[in-house]
Amino acid sequence: MSYAIETKKRKFDRLLESLTEGSSPSQQDDNPNNARNKVTASRHSSFDSLKRRRLAQSLGRSTSKSSLINNYLPSSRAAFLERLETYRHVTKWHVPSTVSINAAQWAKRGWICVDVDTVACGYCGERVTVDLDVSSRPVVGEDQDEETRQSGIQQDEAADDLEVEVYEALVNRYEEMITTSHSGTCSWRKRGCDASIQRIEGLLNGSTTVTATKARLQGIIEKIGDIPTVSDLPAYNDLPPPNLDNLQEAGDKNPLKLAMCGWQYKEPDVIECKHCLRSLGLWLYRGTSPTVENLDAVDSHLDYCPWRSAEAQDTEIVLPANGSNISKKIKLPGWALVYHAFLKQTVKRRSGGDAESWSTAQPDDDHALREQQTPEQRERRMKDLMRRIKEIKKPFNVKGLLNRKDTVRT
Structure with a gap:
């Protein structure tokens, strides 16, 4: 085995040891100096408790605008969003939203971001620094001979496999520490937020959903002039891709796609999501050679956002199963629930409901709805x-x- 791989293994072992030492309770020593060790441990314990009190005070001063962050409120959505907001700055938090230790998971257990990749609990004062960097090997040089290059490439491939293994082990370790790094008496250690804490409320109420979407749409249209082209909304699960032509008579569909996916006006040329706290600068998507090629109203949300994630939204609706007499329950993300609400309102209005309509369906849409159901x-x-x-x-x-x-x- 190469020296680089051995070095990486030793580094990984040291990382795990440091994590274990930092989160495991102190153990008794069987040597004759046990009494002296106890005194030293007592001093360290007093110092740690004093440090935690100072940290809690500093956290209290830095968040004086709201007391929700430092309180144990596992059922408060407002407190959860305040904690989640501390992770929004890309210069402070670098953990990807795709992993199981993303910002939402830390916020659900009472942690707030206080420094670069560092979280703290405002309730018990504990701190954790998250370090997922496992890449530390030299690049194969171009001036080496072919045999050396091939050997280096093979070593790189082996090192890549090891890096993946180390990375996954670190993620699993930090996943445990989200809970275990709280102090033994901290309430966040015993219970975190419910799975439904991220849910966007009211999306099953068709009239409320349409009204809120219309308000977001008006804000985008009135305050942002040139809206870039937005990608079509995707198909979800067994549902067909949404056809927005059946929901609005005329006009630009781009702002409607953004509004249906939860985006709203923040400031000139910037839109934001209030649930994953991400902001998009629309100037990045304009021009013949834009900085970002496609503006995807769904994928532009962070992975744990309820507008994008059905698990985060945690809301079920009943749909008829194609070719079956049994209806099925399905979880939908926020944007799909909004489209479903528009579809139901459209069918209701065409069948004799309210004549006033800012969105009108075509006959093809009603036919598609009927085709989804069997005669039985x-x-x-x-x-x-x-x-x-x-x-x-x-x-x-x-x-x-x-x-x-x-x-x-x-």
Whole structure:
């Protein structure tokens, strides 16, 4: 085995040892100097507790605008978003949103970002520095002979495999430390936020969802003049790709795509998401050779954002299964729930609802909805509808009320 790989293994072992020492409880020593060690440990413990108090005070001063961050409020969405906001600066937090130790996972356990890749608990004062850098090998030189180059390439491939292994082990270790790095008496160690803490509330209420989306749309249209081309909304799971032509009569679809995916106006030429706290500068997507090629309204959210992630949104709806008599429950991300609300409102208005409409569907869309249901499903749905109508009409059945009255008299 090469020297570079051996060095990397030793470095990895030291990293794991330092992490374990920092998070594991102190153990008893069996040597004769045990009493002296206890005194030293006591001094260190006093120093650590004093340091935690100073840290808690500094955190309190730095977050004087709100007391939510330092309190144990596992069910407060406002407190969670305040903690998550401390991770929004790309110069301070470099952990990818794709890994299991992303900012949302730390924030769910009460951690806030206080320094470069460093988190702290405002409740117990503990700190953790996250270091996922495992790349530290020289590049194969071009002036080397072919045999040396081939040997170097093979070593690089072996080192790549080792790096992946080390990286995954570090992620798993930090995943445990999200919980175990709190002090033993800290409430965040015992229980974090619920899985639904990131959920965007109200998306199952069609009228509320449409109204909120319309407000975001108006803000984007009125305050941002030149909106770049936005990629089409994707298909999700078994659902067909959304067809926005069936939801709006005319006009630019680009701002509608942004609004349906949760983006809203922040400042001139900048839009933001209030749930993953990401901002997009629209000037990056303009021009014949833009800095960023495609403006994707869904993928531009961070991976843990409820507008993009069905798991983060944690909301189920019932859809008829194609070719089956059994309806199925499916979790949808926020943007898909918004589209579903628009689709339902469109069908409702065309079937005799409110005449006023800022979004109109075409006949093809209704046909597509009917095609998703089998004849048995449509018949069962019609029977269910008739049963509900009879239930509603029962209180107004005069003949039934008179018969009931005669029965009571006898």
